[in-house]
Amino acid sequence: MRPDKTNIIILVFTAALALSCDASFAQSGPTMLQGDPARGQVLYQGCMDCHSIDKDDVGPRHRGVVGRRAGSIPDFDYSKALKNSGLVWDEATLDRWLIDPSALVPGTRMFYAVDKAQDRADLIAYLKEQK
Secondary structure (H helix, E strand, O other): OOOOHHHHHHHHHHHHHHHHHHHHHHOOOOOOOOOOHHHHHHHHHHHHHOOOOOOOOOOOOOOOOOOOEOOOOOOOOOOHHHHOOOOEOOHHHHHHHHHOHHHHOOOOOOOOOOOOHHHHHHHHHHHHHOO
């Protein structure tokens, strides 16, 4: 028995839909929203208990953080875990870091998390401008 044209079309459509869903699932990860750097600058005030854009404090300076290898500022006393993490700070890595630093790098000293995705996107947009 030969499949009719309708069954073939349904089969092809179903296969295409399944492949599309698999591709979307495989690419899933932290969802990157469009960030507002001006709002990020305001939110960054909360980071300034430990960080600064231009000088090391309790935490390392953030100027040039996007694109920088984690744990790479000379003379800053990073945790061994962060120094050995092999991470490079890009948008996706920063987002995962801000969600839960200890989950991304167990043994890190950073404990502050940013719960709201839009807040993280805004902070990252601000940090991207700090070259």
